[in-house]
Amino acid sequence: xxxxxxxxxxxxxxxLMGLLLLTGCGEKRQTFCLEGTFKGFNQGxxxxxxxxxxxxxxxxxxxKSQFHYEVALEEPTAFIIIFPNFSEVPVYxxxxxxxxxxxxxxxxxxxxxxxxxxxxxLTKYRKKTSQLTPPEVTLSTEQFIKDNPTSPFALYLIRKVxxxxxxxxxxxxxxxxxxxxxxxxKPNEEQKALMKRIExxxxxxxxxxxxxxxxxxxxxxxxxxxxxxAKVNVITVWNTEDFEGQGILRQLQKKQKEAGNKLKxxxxxxxxxxxKCQKKLEHDSITWTTICDGRLWETPILSRTGLSFIPDNIxxxxxxxxxxxxxxxxDLMDKIDQLLPKQETP
Numbered sequence: 001x002x003x004x005x006x007x008x009x010x011x012x013x014x015x016l017m018g019l020l021l022l023t024g025c026g027e028k029r030q031t032f033c034l035e036g037t038f039k040g041f042n043q044g045x046x047x048x049x050x051x052x053x054x055x056x057x058x059x060x061x062x063x064k065s066q067f068h069y070e071v072a073l074e075e076p077t078a079f080i081i082i083f084p085n086f087s088e089v090p091v092y093x094x095x096x097x098x099x100x101x102x103x104x105x106x107x108x109x110x111x112x113x114x115x116x117x118x119x120x121x122l123t124k125y126r127k128k129t130s131q132l133t134p135p136e137v138t139l140s141t142e143q144f145i146k147d148n149p150t151s152p153f154a155l156y157l158i159r160k161v162x163x164x165x166x167x168x169x170x171x172x173x174x175x176x177x178x179x180x181x182x183x184x185x186k187p188n189e190e191q192k193a194l195m196k197r198i199e200x201x202x203x204x205x206x207x208x209x210x211x212x213x214x215x216x217x218x219x220x221x222x223x224x225x226x227x228x229x230a231k232v233n234v235i236t237v238w239n240t241e242d243f244e245g246q247g248i249l250r251q252l253q254k255k256q257k258e259a260g261n262k263l264k265x266x267x268x269x270x271x272x273x274x275x276k277c278q279k280k281l282e283h284d285s286i287t288w289t290t291i292c293d294g295r296l297w298e299t300p301i302l303s304r305t306g307l308s309f310i311p312d313n314i315x316x317x318x319x320x321x322x323x324x325x326x327x328x329x330x331d332l333m334d335k336i337d338q339l340l341p342k343q344e345t346p
Contacts, residue, residue: 032093034069036101041065047082047243051156052190057243078152082243086329090153092118122153145176149183155194164326173198197308204306204325210316213304218278218292229318230264232339236313239270240280245311248329249286259340270296270310
């Protein structure tokens with residue numbers, strides 16, 4: 001029986017690969033086509049989304065180390081490929097273009113992305129920074145943005161390197177944002193929004209107290225900043241279309257089970273549809289306090305606290321002092337482990 005199952009799986013795998021090859025990117029196809037081969041990743045799934053949230057998150061199968069993704073585009077779009085370990089590779093898509101990716105999944109920063117000028121420029125930057133120390137990466141990224149202020153990835157790099165990092169530099173982020181906005185003919189809404197959010201981050205300073213707030217949660221219950229009185233408290237921003245934010249929620253659930261009442265979590269869901277948020281909470285058995293009023297970025301608690309991104313977060317102690325903020329998923333989990341060593345958990 002086991003041999004029959006293995007034979008069947010091999011047949012299915014071969015058929016899928018045949019289909020993949022048959023539906024490969026044609027020269028006359030008027031869509032954006034992305035194909036790749038990853039050494040060390042024989043079978044599994046990748047996730048693809050655009051950096052502006054205009055496309056829903058797509059799941060792409062990897063079969064025998066190869067994958068194929070094709071989508072209709074009306075205008076050039078910057079995409080992010082997300083791997084199972086949450087590593088990211090940015091890719092630029094254009095109508096009618098074919099982009100190929102090749103490399104080893106154990107060295108994602110050295111992966112080759114070819115097919116358009118934008119992707120080749122970004123590949124050179126990524127390979128250069130793969131060998132640098134964090135301070136050197138910051139300097140190299142600053143220079144890249146100065147040299148390429150109109151790059152579709154300029155805002156992405158500002159977020160990742162100068163804001164959502166273990167040591168954010170909001171002053172430099174503002175300077176680079178000003179440069180990017182001046183380089184174009186007219187600042188677009190995304191640029192204006194990011195500039196506004198970076199300015200809002202001035203509220204968040206490690207070592208200072210969390211700004212006080214009072215609001216209503218998704219169940220109509222009162223919520224106050226003083227409720228965050230556990231040894232470690234985490235406020236995090238997410239929505240139901242955000243893969244990284246939902247990954248953070250899953251990890252926080254695990255951490256809370258381990259830490260018990262030593263860890264409190266407050267989440268802010270930026271969904272326009274409150275019922276959609278409620279269904280997600282029920283599906284994932286999330287019982288902590290969640291704020292969702294359907295007002296998206298106009299939700300008052302955001303301007304009050306300075307939370308400015310999806311995902312975004314603040315970590316405080318039992319006195320309301322900000323310990324850290326705007327951490328990526330790995331750094332956030334590492335910070336919780338640092339503050340709540342496993343031997344102290346119940």
